[in-house]
Amino acid sequence: MEHVHTEHKLGFWRKYVFSTDHKVIGVQFLFTTLFFFLVGGTLALILRWQLAYPGKPVPVLGQLFPQSMAVGGVLLPEFFNSLFTMHASVMIFFAIIPILVGAFANFVVPLQIGAPDMAFPRLNMVSYWVFWPAPLVVLTGFFLQGGAAASGWTAYPPLSAIEPIGQTFWIIGVLLVGSSSIMGAINYLTTILNMRAPGMGFFRMPLTTWAVFITSILSLLATPVLTTALIMLLFDRTMGTHFFLAEGGGSTLLWQHLFWFYSHPAVYIMILPGMGVVSDVISTFSRKPLFGYRMMVFAIAAIAFLGFIVWGHHMFQSGMNPTVGTTFMLSTMLIAVPSGIKVFNWLGTMWRGAIRFTPAMLNAIAFVSMFVIGGLSGIFMASTAVDIFIHDTYFIVAHIHYVLFGGSMFAAFAGIYYWFPKMFGKKLNDLLGRIHFIGTFVFFNLTFFPMHILGVGGHMRRIYDPMQYAHLQHLQPINVFITISAFLLGLAQLPFVVNFIKSLFWGERVDRNPWEANTLEWVAPSPPPHGNFETIPTVYHGPYEYSVPGRAKDWLPQNEP
Amino acid sequence: MQDAHIGRLGIDTRKLGMWIFLASEIMFFTGLIGSYIVLRFANLNTWPVPSTVLNIPLTAVNTFVLICSSATLVLGLASVQRGYLEGLQVGLFLTVLLGSIFLSIQVKEYRELIHEGFTISSSIFGSCFFTLTGFHGAHVFAGVIWLTVVLIRSFLGYFTAEEYAGVEIVGLYWHFVDLVWIILFTILYLI
Ligand code: HEM
Ligand SMILES: [Cu+2]
Numbered sequence: 001m002e003h004v005h006t007e008h009k010l011g012f013w014r015k016y017v018f019s020t021d022h023k024v025i026g027v028q029f030l031f032t033t034l035f036f037f038l039v040g041g042t043l044a045l046i047l048r049w050q051l052a053y054p055g056k057p058v059p060v061l062g063q064l065f066p067q068s069m070a071v072g073g074v075l076l077p078e079f080f081n082s083l084f085t086m087h088a089s090v091m092i093f094f095a096i097i098p099i100l101v102g103a104f105a106n107f108v109v110p111l112q113i114g115a116p117d118m119a120f121p122r123l124n125m126v127s128y129w130v131f132w133p134a135p136l137v138v139l140t141g142f143f144l145q146g147g148a149a150a151s152g153w154t155a156y157p158p159l160s161a162i163e164p165i166g167q168t169f170w171i172i173g174v175l176l177v178g179s180s181s182i183m184g185a186i187n188y189l190t191t192i193l194n195m196r197a198p199g200m201g202f203f204r205m206p207l208t209t210w211a212v213f214i215t216s217i218l219s220l221l222a223t224p225v226l227t228t229a230l231i232m233l234l235f236d237r238t239m240g241t242h243f244f245l246a247e248g249g250g251s252t253l254l255w256q257h258l259f260w261f262y263s264h265p266a267v268y269i270m271i272l273p274g275m276g277v278v279s280d281v282i283s284t285f286s287r288k289p290l291f292g293y294r295m296m297v298f299a300i301a302a303i304a305f306l307g308f309i310v311w312g313h314h315m316f317q318s319g320m321n322p323t324v325g326t327t328f329m330l331s332t333m334l335i336a337v338p339s340g341i342k343v344f345n346w347l348g349t350m351w352r353g354a355i356r357f358t359p360a361m362l363n364a365i366a367f368v369s370m371f372v373i374g375g376l377s378g379i380f381m382a383s384t385a386v387d388i389f390i391h392d393t394y395f396i397v398a399h400i401h402y403v404l405f406g407g408s409m410f411a412a413f414a415g416i417y418y419w420f421p422k423m424f425g426k427k428l429n430d431l432l433g434r435i436h437f438i439g440t441f442v443f444f445n446l447t448f449f450p451m452h453i454l455g456v457g458g459h460m461r462r463i464y465d466p467m468q469y470a471h472l473q474h475l476q477p478i479n480v481f482i483t484i485s486a487f488l489l490g491l492a493q494l495p496f497v498v499n500f501i502k503s504l505f506w507g508e509r510v511d512r513n514p515w516e517a518n519t520l521e522w523v524a525p526s527p528p529p530h531g532n533f534e535t536i537p538t539v540y541h542g543p544y545e546y547s548v549p550g551r552a553k554d555w556l557p558q559n560e561p
Numbered sequence: 562m563q564d565a566h567i568g569r570l571g572i573d574t575r576k577l578g579m580w581i582f583l584a585s586e587i588m589f590f591t592g593l594i595g596s597y598i599v600l601r602f603a604n605l606n607t608w609p610v611p612s613t614v615l616n617i618p619l620t621a622v623n624t625f626v627l628i629c630s631s632a633t634l635v636l637g638l639a640s641v642q643r644g645y646l647e648g649l650q651v652g653l654f655l656t657v658l659l660g661s662i663f664l665s666i667q668v669k670e671y672r673e674l675i676h677e678g679f680t681i682s683s684s685i686f687g688s689c690f691f692t693l694t695g696f697h698g699a700h701v702f703a704g705v706i707w708l709t710v711v712l713i714r715s716f717l718g719y720f721t722a723e724e725y726a727g728v729e730i731v732g733l734y735w736h737f738v739d740l741v742w743i744i745l746f747t748i749l750y751l752i
Contacts (some may be wrong), residue, residue, distance in 0.1 A: 119574050182585050190578040194568025224585045228592030235692065240682030243596065249604045249685035254596055 018129075020121035021530055025128050026107030027423060030416075032132050033099035034500075038493075039139075040090035045490055047083050050075045052476075052483035054465040068147065077464045081150035082166070084462055086139065088153035089170065092270070093177045094135040096408045100273035101181065101219070102131065104415045105188060105212040107423060111521035112209045114197025114539065114559075116531045119190040127183035130176050138173035141166030152462060154263070157244035157255050161236045171234050178223045178230070181269075185216040185223070192216075197520070199539030203294065204558065206519045206543040210297050211276025214304045218265045218272075222308075226262035229255060256318055260311035268307045270404060271371075272300055274411025275342060278364040280543075281414050282346055284517045285361035286353030287554050289544040292345045299338035299345075306335045316384050317391045325384050332382035339375050343368060354547075354554075358515075359433030363414035366441050370406025374399055377452065392462075395455025401448040413440070413496075421514050425526040426507030432499035439492030446485035450478050516555045519543045523559050566726065579730045583737050586700075590741050593696065594748065597689045604685055611750050614679055614686070616670060623666045624746050627701075630659035631739045634708075634732050644722035646715065653712040653728075656735070660705040667698050693745055700738045707731050 010019075019025060049058050057063075057073025069079040106124070110117055118124045141148030146164025149155070160167055192205070192213045205213075232243040233255065242248020244255045283290040290296060312320060312328035320328075346368045355361065377399040381387045390396065413436075421427050457475050459466065466472045466479060513522040520539070524532050537559035545556040566573045601608055611617070637652020671691075674680075681691040711731050714720065720728060 119568075120578060186578055186581045186585070189581050190574060193570050194572065194574045194577055196569045200569075220581065220585045221588050224589035225592040228589060228596065231696075232596065232692065235681070235688070241688035241692070242682075242685060243600070243688060248688075249600070249607065251600060251603050254599050257599075258592060258596065 020125045022106050022110050022118045026103050029102030033095050036094040043083050043087040048483040048486045052480045054467050080464045082148040085149050096270045099412050112206050114520045114537045115195035118187050120187050127180045131180040134173040134176035138170050141169045157252050171230050175230050178227050181219045181223050185220040188216040204542050207279035208276035211272045214300050215269050215272045218269050222262045222265035229258035256315050260314045264311040265307045270408045274408045277411050277415040278367045281360050281364040281418050282349050283544045285356045286350045287546045288353040291348030299341045302338040316387045329384045360414045360417035362437045363410045367410040374402030393455035394451040394459045397461050398451035421510045422526050427510050428503045429499050432495045436495040443485050443489035443492050447489050518557050579733050626659050627663050630656045638728050641720050641725045650715050657708050704735050
């Protein structure tokens with residue numbers, strides 16, 4: 001098992017570009033996904049303009065669009081459809097999933113389990129090099145005849161089977177990210193099972209590692225099913241098959257079943273790693289052991305297991321046997337139990353802790369509270385009768401943004417503030433971090449909370465011009481309010497961008513363990529060298545032994561006897 | 562040495578990775594086979610009896626060829642474990658040969674079917690048939706190439722009585738592909 005590491009000098013290309021080092025690959029994923037987070041955000045702001053001021057030219061950007069997208073700066077309906085499709089695809093496939101699973105998991109997991117690198121470093125490199133072309137392929141659609149894919153991120157046939165060529169590019173791009181995810185999952189699972197340092201038993205693993213482990217099982221088993229669905233859709237478009245087209249004996253519902261068999265587990269792929277990150281952050285900054293550590297692990301496992309048997313809750317409206325519908329309703333509601341356990345355990349961890357309100361901690365607390373709101377709206381929609389009323393309305397849009405932005409994205413921010421010092425040996429500025437947090441938190445809520453009201457008012461999602469519907473006209477002021485808040489939310493990311501770039505070059509230098517945390521990544525130098533540890537550490541404790549009575553320091557690193 | 566790769570679970574890391582990869586492969590074929598079942602049940606009255614379209618005796622022979630190729634690979638592995646390198650080389654060579662025969666017969670079958678007007682777009686049965694057998698064939702093709710690489714390595718002294726993981730791992734993959742074929746043969750040709 002012992003590897004002798006000879007530090008040989010690698011050239012620039014092997015060190016930073018075609019690197020097999022999990023830390024470099026993690027950082028590559030981080031930069032790429034943050035970039036696509038900005039791209040996806042910009043797409044959303046263009047959309048929001050149209051919803052608040054239908055028929056008015058988009059300022060500045062509007063003049064840049066060619067005639068096929070916007071006339072005199074006013075978006076065309078087809079272009080609007082491409083925009084919301086691309087916004088969701090970019091955010092889900094190229095920002096949220098890969099920032100949690102590609103960036104953090106890659107950087108953190110080998111360090112947390114005391115391994116010198118991933119089990120298959122070259123496979124790891126390939127998983128990045130298959131990933132980044134994917135968004136480019138998908139976005140290329142904008143420059144093709146007929147525009148980018150416009151059938152939503154869910155790509156329901158028959159529309160997606162007959163759309164212009166941009167949809168084919170979308171399929172190929174998503175196939176690429178899918179293969180990247182599968183490669184990543186194989187690597188994480190093997191690494192966590194087989195590369196743990198001496199003494200690192202399963203129940204001494206930090207929750208980030210546990211969450212990545214269970215998430216990887218989800219991506220390993222769910223992604224291939226999406227792959228088959230995408231391939232059949234591709235064949236329908238290019239080879240003349242009729243898998244999803246009724247006229248040739250195909251079944252449109254089959255797509256929905258296959259898609260949601262992947263995409264419901266995928267929503268947990270987008271939240272479970274966040275739950276892991278937040279558990280680590282909350283325990284560290286509350287200076288208290290994580291409340292109910294084992295329960296937290298079992299809750300993640302339960303959520304993941306239930307995640308495989310609830311996909312039908314996206315299809316209540318598509319028509320299904322009422323008994324099946326009731327089964328899906330009950331299994332979906334069951335998820336509230338492990339989710340509730342986790343929320344109470346986070347609260348229990350903070351309860352009477354000596355909390356340090358760092359930017360990472362603030363974002364983690366925001367995660368917990370926003371996840372509660374998103375989970376509660378989930379319960380509404382899980383109930384079949386209620387869902388028939390709110391399905392395909394802005395209520396769904398509110399839900400997905402509370403769980404994906406309020407949940408996953410705040411967790412990603414928490415992770416960035418927490419591990420930035422380990423990644424680059426420098427700290428992000430505290431004050432800018434707080435400004436960023438407050439702006440994001442306030443404008444996030446102002447943007448997305450009113451969407452619940454729109455949804456209950458009957459505002460359909462994915463519509464081009466709300467003013468065309470008599471029952472929506474009196475809701476238009478809310479749309480304007482949302483759009484203004486959304487632009488301010490975009491603006492609130494500015495301090496983050498400034499902070500990130502500034503700290504990268506001129507940030508305050510830090511030592512190995514700036515947060516006085518226990519887990520093994522803080523034992524390695526910041527940034528850790530190739531091979532991570534000077535000597536492979538031996539583990540003596542669980543990850544959360546904070547404020548142990550009778551010790552001078554209020555933390556107890558896992559590698560100290 | 563094999564031992565250098567034994568990890569915390571007591572399993573060779575490379576073999577563990579292969580097992581995990583095969584789990585995702587199972588889900589891949591589950592997705593395809595599940596769709597096939599759904600589509601077949603949705604089209605029960607128009608679905609032809611497979612034997613009226615497909616050449617079952619030919620494919621039965623082909624199935625036998627593929628099963629034999631698994632057996633020759635097992636013999637090769639058993640040989641190298643006892644340090645009998647020529648046995649490994651013969652076993653690998655026969656496996657590559659049988660795998661190639663399987664592919665050639667499949668190509669011949671495809672050509673005949675297409676000639677008769679049965680194509681991927683001619684009917685929903687055709688779509689299912691060519692997609693399922695096509696992806697399986699692609700897996701066999703990848704396996705033949707991989708086995709060829711292992712065969713070349715066996716001449717370059719990569720394998721000894723102590724170090725034969727490379728053979729074991731390609732074996733896991735090959736037996737899996739074989740197993741998938743037996744399922745596909747049953748559900749597409751026989752019932
Ligand atoms: C207690 C937990 C949750 C419950 C009970 C729940 C329930 C539901 C239901 C019933 C729907 C379908 C609504 C409809 O289309 O009519 C839905 C949609 C959705 N949920 Fe959740 N959910 C939960 C948590 C999450 C989490 C944690 C995420 C992601 C991080 C998530 C992401 C989504 C997304 C993206 C959609 C919309 C898909 C679309 O575009 O149609 N949900 N949820
Ligand atoms: Cu769902």
